[in-house]
Amino acid sequence: MLQDIRDNAQGTIAKIIIAVLIVSLSIWGMDAIVGGFRGEPEVATVNGEDITEREYLRMVQIASQQRLSEMENPDPTLLDEDRIRQEVLESMIQAEVLAQDAGNQGLELTDQGVDQLIVSMPQFQVNGEFSQQNFTSFVRNLGMGVAEFRELLKRDYISNQIRTSVIRGGVAPAEAARQVLAIQGQTRDFSTLTLGATSVADEVEVTDADVEQWYSENQQQFTRPESVDVAWIELSLDTVAETVDVPEQDVRDRYDELVAEESYEERRSAHILVEDGDDAQSRIETIQQQLDDGADFAGLAREFSDDPLSAEQGGDLGYLREGDLGGAYDEAMLALEEGEVSGPVETEYGTHFIKVLDIRTSEPAPFEELAPGIRDQIAQSRAGDEFARQRTDLADMAFSSETLEEPAEQFGLEVKTRNGVTREGNEAPFEHAGLVRQLFSADVLEDGFNTELIDIDQTTAVVARVTEHHPEAPQPLEEVAGQIRERLQREQTLTLLQERADELLGQLRTGEATPEGDDWTVYDDVVRNQSAVPAPIQARVFSLPTPDEDGFSFGTVADGSDLVIIALSDVSDGEVDSESEQVRNMAQFLAQMNGQQEYSAYVRTLREQAEIERP
Structure with a gap:
C-alpha cells in the first residue's frame, strides 16, 4: 500500500486530489468533510448519514472562490449562486x-498511509523536501483544520482507487479499433443531380x-422572450478624467x-x-596599409573579416545605440564622425577596424x-482616486434612492434608457451577466x-432599474x-420536388x-468533412448503405430549397495496419x-439504491 502511495503521489492521483481539494465540483472532491461534525443542521441525509449545513456552506464558498479565480477580472x-449551490449539494450527495x-x-x-501521501505530494515540497509551512498554509486557505483535511484526503484517495480500478477494467479489442479507423478513413464515390426550386416555383401557392x-x-413556436425596459446611469473613468484640471506646466514637464x-x-x-591568431598582427598591418592607401x-571586410555574416554585407552591422555592444567598440564608434574609419580597436572578440556609415537621431x-x-x-492617472471615491458615494446613494434622478443629478450623469432587455443576447452594457441577473432579480423586478452598483469593467460602473416588465408572450401574427x-413555401417546394425525385x-x-450526363455532378474519393462537398449532401452520402457490386445506393437530401438526388456507387474503407501504433492508441x-461508461453506470446504480432525504 505504501509503495502505491509513493508512486501515485508523484503522478496523476496526486494532481487529481489537489485539484479536487481546491476547486473541483466533481464527485471526487465534494465529500470534502462529510462526517466531520454532527448535531448540526443538515442539508441532506444519505443512508442515514448527514451532510451538515456547515460542510455544505464551506464547499459552496470554496467553489465560488474557484470560479472567481478562473475569471480574468474577478x-x-x-x-x-443558485447554480453553484445546487451543483455543490448534488456533488456532496454523490x-x-x-x-x-x-x-x-x-x-x-491507514494514518501512516495518509502521512506518506501528504509528504510525497510535490505541492507541499520545497527543493524536494516536505514543507510543513506550505502544508499548513494550504489547509488554512481551505478553511479547515489538519484533522479534517486528513480525513478528506483519506476518503478522496480511496474513492479514486475505486474509480481508477473500474476505468482500467474497460476493454476494447484491437479489431474494434481497426474498424473504427477504417470507417474514419473511408472514401465514397457518388454522383448528384440537383432539382432546383425554380423548376416548381409556378406550382407553389401559400x-x-x-x-x-x-x-x-404552432403558436408556441413564436413567443416574445421575457424582457424589461431599463433606465441606467453610468460612471466611467473617462468622464471623471474630463473634470480633472491639468495645468499647462505639468504637460510641459511630462513632455x-x-x-x-x-x-x-x-x-x-x-x-x-x-x-586572435598567429598571423593576426600581419593581417592587421596589411588591412591598415590598404586603408591608408585608400582601399574600399x-x-x-569581404576579403579579411573573420565575422562571416557581416563580411557578406561589407562589414555592415546596421544601426547601433550607445551600449548595444559596449566597451572599446562603443567608445571608438562614438568618437568617429560619419565616414571616418578607426584604427585597430581591441575587444574580447579580437581586433576591429570600424567605419561609421551614417548617424541619425530620434526624438x-x-x-x-x-x-x-x-x-x-x-x-x-489623477482621475483614478477620484473615480474610486465617486464610485463608493454613488453606490451608497443608489442603494438608498428610489429613483436614478437624484444620483444622476448629484454626479452629473445622464439617465439613459433602453427597451427590450432580455436575459441574454444584449448589447453593452447589458451583455454583463451580473447586471442582467440583478435586473431580473425579485428585488429589482418585483420590488x-x-x-x-455593477462594475462592467475596471473603468466603468453602472446602476440600473426596471421601468417596465414584459412577461414572455406570443408574438402577434403580423x-x-x-x-x-x-417556411410553408419551402415545404411545398420540397414536397413537389420530392414527387419528381421519386419518379426519377x-x-x-x-x-x-x-x-450519368451533363446534369449529374461526379465526386470521387470523398472523405468525411471534405469542404468541397456541401454539408447536407456529405452527411446524407455517408449515411447511405454500401451499394451492391456494380450497383448504386440512392437517396435524396434538401439543400436549402433545392432537392438533391444522390447515387452512391462505391465505398472504400481506409487502409489500416492492425499492428500499427495508431490501432493501439x-x-x-x-x-x-468503455471504462468511463462502466464507472458512470456503477455510480448511477449506487445513487439509485441510496436513501436520500432533503429537508
Whole structure:
C-alpha cells in the first residue's frame, strides 16, 4: 500500500486530489468533510448519514472562490449562486454515496498511509523536501483544520482507487479499433443531380389562410422572450478624467521627460574583425596599409573579416545605440564622425577596424502634437482616486434612492434608457451577466429597487432599474407572417420536388435511367468533412448503405430549397495496419471510454439504491 502511495503521489492521483481539494465540483472532491461534525443542521441525509449545513456552506464558498479565480477580472456579480449551490449539494450527495460504498468494500487508508501521501505530494515540497509551512498554509486557505483535511484526503484517495480500478477494467479489442479507423478513413464515390426550386416555383401557392392556420397550430413556436425596459446611469473613468484640471506646466514637464527618455542617437557602423591568431598582427598591418592607401572598406571586410555574416554585407552591422555592444567598440564608434574609419580597436572578440556609415537621431514629436495625449494621460492617472471615491458615494446613494434622478443629478450623469432587455443576447452594457441577473432579480423586478452598483469593467460602473416588465408572450401574427410564409413555401417546394425525385428514382432503380450526363455532378474519393462537398449532401452520402457490386445506393437530401438526388456507387474503407501504433492508441482510447461508461453506470446504480432525504 505504501509503495502505491509513493508512486501515485508523484503522478496523476496526486494532481487529481489537489485539484479536487481546491476547486473541483466533481464527485471526487465534494465529500470534502462529510462526517466531520454532527448535531448540526443538515442539508441532506444519505443512508442515514448527514451532510451538515456547515460542510455544505464551506464547499459552496470554496467553489465560488474557484470560479472567481478562473475569471480574468474577478467579479462576484457574475457568479450564479443558485447554480453553484445546487451543483455543490448534488456533488456532496454523490460523494457521500461513494465514500459509503468504499467503506462497505472494506477499503481504507491507514494514518501512516495518509502521512506518506501528504509528504510525497510535490505541492507541499520545497527543493524536494516536505514543507510543513506550505502544508499548513494550504489547509488554512481551505478553511479547515489538519484533522479534517486528513480525513478528506483519506476518503478522496480511496474513492479514486475505486474509480481508477473500474476505468482500467474497460476493454476494447484491437479489431474494434481497426474498424473504427477504417470507417474514419473511408472514401465514397457518388454522383448528384440537383432539382432546383425554380423548376416548381409556378406550382407553389401559400394563401393567407394557410399562414393563419399554421400560426394557430404552432403558436408556441413564436413567443416574445421575457424582457424589461431599463433606465441606467453610468460612471466611467473617462468622464471623471474630463473634470480633472491639468495645468499647462505639468504637460510641459511630462513632455520634457519624454524628450529625455526617447531622444537617442543611432550610428550605422561597419567593421573588419581580425580574430586572435598567429598571423593576426600581419593581417592587421596589411588591412591598415590598404586603408591608408585608400582601399574600399567594404571590399576589405569581404576579403579579411573573420565575422562571416557581416563580411557578406561589407562589414555592415546596421544601426547601433550607445551600449548595444559596449566597451572599446562603443567608445571608438562614438568618437568617429560619419565616414571616418578607426584604427585597430581591441575587444574580447579580437581586433576591429570600424567605419561609421551614417548617424541619425530620434526624438519625440513636437510639443503641440503630443500635448493633448499627454494631458489625457495625466488626467486619467489623477482621475483614478477620484473615480474610486465617486464610485463608493454613488453606490451608497443608489442603494438608498428610489429613483436614478437624484444620483444622476448629484454626479452629473445622464439617465439613459433602453427597451427590450432580455436575459441574454444584449448589447453593452447589458451583455454583463451580473447586471442582467440583478435586473431580473425579485428585488429589482418585483420590488422596484435599483440594482447594486455593477462594475462592467475596471473603468466603468453602472446602476440600473426596471421601468417596465414584459412577461414572455406570443408574438402577434403580423410579426411572424413573413417567416411562416417562407417556411410553408419551402415545404411545398420540397414536397413537389420530392414527387419528381421519386419518379426519377424509380427509373434509376429499374435501369430505365442512369446517373450519368451533363446534369449529374461526379465526386470521387470523398472523405468525411471534405469542404468541397456541401454539408447536407456529405452527411446524407455517408449515411447511405454500401451499394451492391456494380450497383448504386440512392437517396435524396434538401439543400436549402433545392432537392438533391444522390447515387452512391462505391465505398472504400481506409487502409489500416492492425499492428500499427495508431490501432493501439485507438484501442486504448476505446477501452477508456468503455471504462468511463462502466464507472458512470456503477455510480448511477449506487445513487439509485441510496436513501436520500432533503429537508
